[in-house]
Amino acid sequence: MTCHSCTQPINASSNYCAHCGTSISLRKRQTRSEGLNLIIVFYIVELVFLTIVHLIYNDHTSLTTEIAIESVSAALVLIFVFFDIKNIVPLYSLPKLRPLEWIGVLWAPFITGFSVYYGIEWMNAVLFDESTNYYATYVEYNNPFLLAFVFIAILPAIFEEVAFRGFLFNQLERITSVRITILLTAFLFALVHFSFISILWIFPFGLLLGYLRHRYQSLWLGMIIHFVHNLIIVSLDYYYFDPLFY
C-alpha cells in the first residue's frame, strides 16, 4: 500500500502517511462518498426507467416497443458498468470450483425454480386470485418460445447480474462490509421487481447469488443460476399454457 499523495509506502493499519501527513481515512471517506453518489444515481435511474416502463406497458405492447424497452434497459446498465469497467471485467473470469460445488450450483436453480413456480403461483392464486403466464405474452408472435427464452431467460441473467452483482456490489463493497453488501444488493434486487409477493423469494435468491459472487469473485455462477431458474419458469409456463384461456 502506498500514499496516494507522496507515493511512499504506508502501513495498512496507519491512519496517516508518516512522510507527508496525508490522511488515509479522509481518502477512504472520499471514496465512500463517490460510491454512495453512484449507488443513489443508479437506483434512481433504474426506478424512473421502471416507472415509465410500467406506465407504458400493457397487454397490447408491440414487440418493437418491447425490444426498444429492453435495449434502453441494457444501455443504462452498460453506462453504469462503464464507470467501473476495470473492476467488473475481472468478474467475468471463470470460477474455480470443485466437482461437488459444481453439482450444488447446477442443482440450485432446479430447487429455486420449481419451488418458486409452484409456491408463488399458489400464493398468487390464493391471495390475489391471479395467475401470470410469461409464455402467453409472446404467443401471438412467430417463435413465441424463442422470444420468451431471449427476453426472460437470457437478458435478465446477463444484465441484472452485471447491474446488481457487478456494479452495485462493487460500489457497496467500497463503503461497507461484505455481509452488508450481500444483504443490501439482495434487498434492492428484490425491490426493483416491484412485486410485493416476489420479495419473499427474490430476497433469499439475491442472498444466494450475492454470496456466490463474493465467494468465487465471479459473475458466471449467478448468471448460470439466474438463467436456468428463469428458463425453468418459462418452460413450465409453456408446458401449462392453455390457448383456450388466452
Add this chain to the structure above:
Amino acid sequence: MEELTMQQPVCSQCETVLTTETKFCTHCGYPELGSEKEQSQFHAKRVMANQQHEVNTKRIASAQKTLYWMSGIFLVFGLFYFFRTEDISILITNAILSILYLLLAFWTKEKPFATLLSALLLYLTVIAINAVVDPMSLLSGIIMKVIFLSLLIKGLYSASQSTSMRTI
C-alpha cells in the same frame, strides 16, 4: 555492568510509538517533527473534525427520528385508507412498511449506513410504485416527501463518513 535502555520516541498527542525518521504520527497525523505552523494547523483541523463528527452524529439521530415518524405515518395512512375504501391490501402493505421502518429505526444506532440506505431506497421505491398506480400521487404530500428524503440523505451521507468500519 551499566544497562543501556533506548527510549523510543512517542507522539506527544496520542502516545503512539514513532520511528525516528518519520515526521508525522501514523495514528493521529500530528507533525511531531514539523514546524510550529504545521502543529497549529493540526490542532485547527482536529477541532474542525470534532465539530464535523458532532454534526454527523446529530444528522444520524434526526434521520433515526425520521424513520420513527415514517413508521407512524405509514400506519396512520394505512388505517385511514382502509376505513375510507375498505381495501384490506392497502392496510396490510402499509402495516408491513410501518413495521419495516420501525425495525430500521431500531437498527440505526448499530448500523446507520445500511439502515438509512435501505430506508431511503425503499421510500423511493414506494413513491415509484404509487406513481405507477396513479401518476398524480407524485405531487401529493410533496413537502413531506422532500423533508423526509432530505433528512434521510443527510443522515446517510453522515453515516458513510464514519471513521469506524464497524458502524457502516
